Amino acid sequence: MNCEEFANRGMELDSAAREHMRTCAACAALYESTERLREGLRELGMATVDATAPSRVEMRLRQEFRTRHTTVKTRGRVVVASWLLAAATIVLVAGSLFFWQQKRGANLAQVQPTAKRAVVQTAAAGPELGGTLIAENDGDEFALIPGAFPGLQDDTTVVRVQMQRGSLSALGLTVNEEQANDLVQVDLLLGADGQPQAYRLPQSNN
Amino acid sequence: MPIESQERDDVLLKRSAKGDEEAFTLLYRRHQAQIYRFALRMTGHAWAAEEIVQDVFMTLVREPRKFDPERGQLGAFLYGIARNRLMKHLERQPREFRLEVRNGEGEPKEFEIADERTPAHWAELRERRDRVRSAVLSLPPEFRETVVLCELEELSYEETARILECPVGTVRSRLHRGRALLLAKLEMLRESPKRANAAL
Numbered sequence: 259m260n261c262e263e264f265a266n267r268g269m270e271l272d273s274a275a276r277e278h279m280r281t282c283a284a285c286a287a288l289y290e291s292t293e294r295l296r297e298g299l300r301e302l303g304m305a306t307v308d309a310t311a312p313s314r315v316e317m318r319l320r321q322e323f324r325t326r327h328t329t330v331k332t333r334g335r336v337v338v339a340s341w342l343l344a345a346a347t348i349v350l351v352a353g354s355l356f357f358w359q360q361k362r363g364a365n366l367a368q369v370q371p372t373a374k375r376a377v378v379q380t381a382a383a384g385p386e387l388g389g390t391l392i393a394e395n396d397g398d399e400f401a402l403i404p405g406a407f408p409g410l411q412d413d414t415t416v417v418r419v420q421m422q423r424g425s426l427s428a429l430g431l432t433v434n435e436e437q438a439n440d441l442v443q444v445d446l447l448l449g450a451d452g453q454p455q456a457y458r459l460p461q462s463n464n
Numbered sequence: 465m466p467i468e469s470q471e472r473d474d475v476l477l478k479r480s481a482k483g484d485e486e487a488f489t490l491l492y493r494r495h496q497a498q499i500y501r502f503a504l505r506m507t508g509h510a511w512a513a514e515e516i517v518q519d520v521f522m523t524l525v526r527e528p529r530k531f532d533p534e535r536g537q538l539g540a541f542l543y544g545i546a547r548n549r550l551m552k553h554l555e556r557q558p559r560e561f562r563l564e565v566r567n568g569e570g571e572p573k574e575f576e577i578a579d580e581r582t583p584a585h586w587a588e589l590r591e592r593r594d595r596v597r598s599a600v601l602s603l604p605p606e607f608r609e610t611v612v613l614c615e616l617e618e619l620s621y622e623e624t625a626r627i628l629e630c631p632v633g634t635v636r637s638r639l640h641r642g643r644a645l646l647l648a649k650l651e652m653l654r655e656s657p658k659r660a661n662a663a664l
Contacts, residue, residue, distance in 0.1 A: 266640075288647075291647050291651075292643060292647065295596070295643060295646055295647055295650065296615065298592055298593065298595070298596035298650075299596060299600070299611070299615040299616060299646075300615075301589065301592070301593050301596070302505075302593050302596050302597050302600070302616060303505075303615065303616035303617070303618065305593055306501055306504055306505060306616070307501070309497070309500055309501050309504055309513075310496060310497045310500055311496045311497070311499075311500040311513070311514055311517045311518075312514060315496070315514055315517055315518050315521075316489070316492060316493075316496070318518060319488075319492060319518065319521050319522065319525065320485060320488070320489060322522060322525055323480075323485055323488050323525050324485065326525055326526070327483035327485075330483070331483070
């Protein structure tokens with residue numbers, strides 16, 4: 259072993275290294291110095307082997323940990339609350355829109371002419387008129403009663419009454435005298451004031 | 465749920481990331497001492513070591529997902545953060561440590577050795593230790609950290625290589641070179657301590 263090999267051998271001291279040390283004073287001195295250094299380093303290591311961070315570091319870190327996670331939780335709650343609020347707003351708006359549309363539909367249906375619907379009506383059209391009847395009408399076959407003023411169709415009602423044919427003359431219609439006592443069914447279109455505005459003779463009378 | 469003291473680091477870290485303070489405290493107590501010692505031996509200052517430990521664990525509080533258990537142990541990860549902080553500290557104060565032989569006044573308590581020997585022997589021991597410490601602190605950082613980890617922390621070459629993220633051969637050569645530098649510095653200190661002080 260030469261001096262270079264001795265220097266590069268690491269800390270192991272095998273027989274060849276021992277032999278070299280016996281013949282080379284410089285390498286022996288280097289070895290002694292290195293051993294003293296290692297001893298000094300060990301002592302230095304021992305001096306700080308029990309060193310730990312002061313407890314205030316742990317306290318600060320735990321405080322920071324708590325603050326941070328409390329903030330994160332609070333932020334999370336705020337985010338969740340915001341989403342819930344947004345969802346509630348959407349539901350509210352959608353619900354309002356739905357009900358508004360339903361109400362609008364109902365209003366539209368209400369403004370349709372009453373004559374388009376089947377109406378059950380108890381007729382009380384005077385002594386010459388009969389009992390309760392059902393009238394169905396498409397609104398096209400009615401004839402205006404002479405002298406009647408046709409009002410808005412919104413407030414009209416159709417009633418079917420049974421009356422003597424002669425009573426039709428009271429509505430200003432021409433009646434065959436020979437059949438004046440026959441009972442006939444008549445659909446009357448009543449205005450909002452209850453006065454007949456138009457009439458229709460169903461096919462069964464003809 | 466109570467935490468087992470043997471619970472793995474990555475499990476504790478996951479719990480800590482979810483806000484479990486107990487898990488974080490356990491992690492801190494498990495690793496703080498080695499990080500503190502490393503920082504103290506690298507800087508020579510208790511206050512700097514304290515600051516570095518705080519920075520290291522603050523990173524763990526703020527960015528726990530930076531640690532990937534598949535890449536290595538948490539201890540090595542913490543050493544890595546500590547090294548970064550140390551380098552910044554050393555860059556900021558490259559000449560902060562001095563080579564004068566300290567008489568112990570104002571020294572941190574951790575540097576004291578409980579010793580039953582005579583005062584003269586104790587003083588000699590202390591003086592030698594101070595010289596060695598000063599020599600270690602004067603090493604360039606890459607040699608210093610290798611000497612600190614291998615000689616003072618007494619970690620194996622493999623463990624040191626993992627922490628320093630370099631091959632084992634590099635650790636060996638840095639240690640060899642570090643020892644040579646230390647020998648030279650100690651020789652210089654022994655011969656002319658005052659001149660050495662002035663040089664640094």
